[in-house]
Amino acid sequence: MTNLNNxxxxxxxxxxxxxxxxxxxxxxxxxxxxxxxxxxxxxxVFLSTNNVDNRFILSKGHASLAxxxxxxxxxxxxxxxxxxxxxxxSNLGGHPDRNKISGVESSTGSLGHGLPQGIGLAMALRxxxxxxxVYVLIGDxxxxxxxxxxxxxxxxxxxxENLTCIVDNNLSSERALDMGKFSExxxxxxxxxxxxxxxxxxxxxxxxxxxxxxxxxxIIANTIKGYGVLSMESNPEWHHRSPNxxxxxxxxxxxx
Amino acid sequence: MRKEFAxxxxxxxxxxxxxxxxxxxxxxxxxxESFKKFPNRVFNIGxxxxxxxxxxxxxxxxxxxxxxxxxxxxLIERAFEQIKIDFGYQSLxxxxxxxxxxxxxxxxxxxxxxxxxxxxxxNIPGAEIYVPGTAMEFSDQYDRSCRNEKISYFRLSxxxxxxxxKTIFQNGSIVKEGKELTVIAIGPMLDPxxxxxxxxxxxxxxxxxxxxxxxxxxxxxxDSRKILIxxxxxxxxxxxxxxHFLSDRIVMTNSKGIPRKFIxxxxxxxxxxxxxxxxxxxxxxxxxRMISA
Numbered sequence: 001m002t003n004l005n006n007x008x009x010x011x012x013x014x015x016x017x018x019x020x021x022x023x024x025x026x027x028x029x030x031x032x033x034x035x036x037x038x039x040x041x042x043x044x045v046f047l048s049t050n051n052v053d054n055r056f057i058l059s060k061g062h063a064s065l066a067x068x069x070x071x072x073x074x075x076x077x078x079x080x081x082x083x084x085x086x087x088x089x090s091n092l093g094g095h096p097d098r099n100k101i102s103g104v105e106s107s108t109g110s111l112g113h114g115l116p117q118g119i120g121l122a123m124a125l126r127x128x129x130x131x132x133x134v135y136v137l138i139g140d141x142x143x144x145x146x147x148x149x150x151x152x153x154x155x156x157x158x159x160x161e162n163l164t165c166i167v168d169n170n171l172s173s174e175r176a177l178d179m180g181k182f183s184e185x186x187x188x189x190x191x192x193x194x195x196x197x198x199x200x201x202x203x204x205x206x207x208x209x210x211x212x213x214x215x216x217x218x219i220i221a222n223t224i225k226g227y228g229v230l231s232m233e234s235n236p237e238w239h240h241r242s243p244n245x246x247x248x249x250x251x252x253x254x255x256x
Numbered sequence: 257m258r259k260e261f262a263x264x265x266x267x268x269x270x271x272x273x274x275x276x277x278x279x280x281x282x283x284x285x286x287x288x289e290s291f292k293k294f295p296n297r298v299f300n301i302g303x304x305x306x307x308x309x310x311x312x313x314x315x316x317x318x319x320x321x322x323x324x325x326x327x328x329x330x331l332i333e334r335a336f337e338q339i340k341i342d343f344g345y346q347s348l349x350x351x352x353x354x355x356x357x358x359x360x361x362x363x364x365x366x367x368x369x370x371x372x373x374x375x376x377x378x379n380i381p382g383a384e385i386y387v388p389g390t391a392m393e394f395s396d397q398y399d400r401s402c403r404n405e406k407i408s409y410f411r412l413s414x415x416x417x418x419x420x421x422k423t424i425f426q427n428g429s430i431v432k433e434g435k436e437l438t439v440i441a442i443g444p445m446l447d448p449x450x451x452x453x454x455x456x457x458x459x460x461x462x463x464x465x466x467x468x469x470x471x472x473x474x475x476x477x478x479d480s481r482k483i484l485i486x487x488x489x490x491x492x493x494x495x496x497x498x499x500h501f502l503s504d505r506i507v508m509t510n511s512k513g514i515p516r517k518f519i520x521x522x523x524x525x526x527x528x529x530x531x532x533x534x535x536x537x538x539x540x541x542x543x544x545r546m547i548s549a
Contacts, residue, residue, distance in 0.1 A: 098317075099346070099347055105317055106314075106317065106342075106346065107345055107346050109341075110337060110341055112306075113310050113338065113341060113342055115310075116306075116307040116308075116310035116311045116314065117311065117313050117314035118314060119307075119311050119314060120310065120313060120314020120315040120316075120317070120318065120322075121314040121315070121318045122314075123311070123315060123318075124276075124314065124315045124317070124318025124320045125318055127276070127296055127297060127318075127320065128318065128319065128320075146306070147304075147306050147307045150304040150306070150307035153302070153304070154301070154302070154304070154307060154311065158299075
């Protein structure tokens with residue numbers, strides 16, 4: 001498994017530097033984003049949005065630090081810009097802004113917007129006879145939103161075989177709603193589903209490659225909030241808190 | 257106006273291979289020709305307005321120009337956040353066309369009333385807001401703005417003026433010049449305003465584009481320092497806009513529109529307009545009251 005501790009470190013440092021960030025949410029999806037940008041949209045960040053290619057929408061925009069860390073890793077965001085995260089004049093906000101960052105498809109933040117936009121994007125690619133595939137990553141807490149289930153209805157109806165929805169099932173919703181089995185729910189709406197360990201790169205890669213004629217794919221990625229930083233893992237105290245300098249020093253030495 | 261919308265849309269779908277039409281299970285029969293001719297770009301999305309707006313924004317990200325259509329309250333009020341963020345904040349272009357303006361569905365009750373739409377849309381920076389007074393005005397406005405990569409909101413109503421006013425796109429127009437008062441007639445309210453003031457010494461300015469607002473026309477035509485706005489939506493919707501552009505002058509401003517309360521009676525739209533004084537007679541009384549004030 002690729003060791004992403006250098007990216008985890010940068011996420012912690014950027015959050016500490018700014019006093020902002022949803023670090024555990026970013027860490028739960030880091031493995032998935034790393035693979036998407038490394039293998040499935042390798043050139044996407046070089047292209048304008050009008051160029052047809054695979055697309056990715058981070059619907060749970062509060063996990064933006066993971067996206068920025070991956071773009072930084074690929075050299076599309078400089079170190080200086082990355083560490084300007086959430087500062088007054090920065091291009092990198094607590095939620096991503098498509099008008100400021102090349103390669104960001106959607107300005108997400110308010111939950112439940114990314115998946116229906118992904119459906120529209122997938123329909124547009126089909127109308128334009130593109131072979132591009134759309135990946136949308138949502139959170140399990142985000143799946144409380146009605147638009148997620150409206151979208152669950154829409155995508156199979158339109159036979160969007162060029163769409164994959166990844167559910168970051170880090171159990172954020174547990175304290176509010178029991179979401180039950182996501183795979184059964186999506187399957188009931190007509191999606192092809194697969195359930196994986198969201199930190200297993202081989203399983204993530206295989207799932208992202210999946211295609212099904214006439215049906216969208218739902219990947220239920222079981223993840224751990226705060227994954228990789230041991231004292232942050234599944235620890236709700238850190239949901240929207242950035243480490244001070246003492247905590248940062250400790251956390252940087254507290255990795256898997 | 258609805259029939260014109262179907263014709264305008266069919267033409268746009270033919271002329272622009274990047275245009276798409278999304279219906280919220282409303283107007284499906286009216287747009288049947290477009291469904292037949294452009295099956296891969298015309299969709300009855302269903303009764304899920306919030307997702308329909310986001311989906312349309314996704315299409316815009318993908319390089320299409322979507323037009324979204326359903327009944328006003330379910331699109332503007334229910335899906336407001338999606339319009340605000342997915343189109344407004346993201347700087348994406350799309351067209352929103354509604355029916356059921358204000359009390360057009362009077363008998364269906366307050367769930368189907370929508371006098372607040374223009375006021376809400378004014379809160380989205382950059383959104384263009386059109387309130388056509390006739391089908392021809394709508395056709396012209398849609399043709400000129402549908403591909404401008406902005407949000408363009410077209411508020412269709414059952415009520416139309418007898419004749420279109422020849423206006424420069426997005427500008428207001430002088431219908432009549434007088435000295436005692438300036439009356440601003442908005443969209444389908446022009447006919448009763450003209451009837452009300454035929455023998456009165458007032459200026460009538462006609463507006464069918466609420467934003468961008470043609471402030472220059474107004475500033476040049478308020479010698480009386482008295483303005484009466486006749487609005488087909490909530491009263492005082494446009495007053496803050498007008499006052500903003502006249503902040504350097506002392507002007508008496510009044511508005512007559514749909515009162516800001518839930519309307520719990522049914523019946524016909526005309527009965528409500530009668531009750532609210534939004535008839536030629538009621539408007540004339542208000543004009544005379546302001547002239548003598």
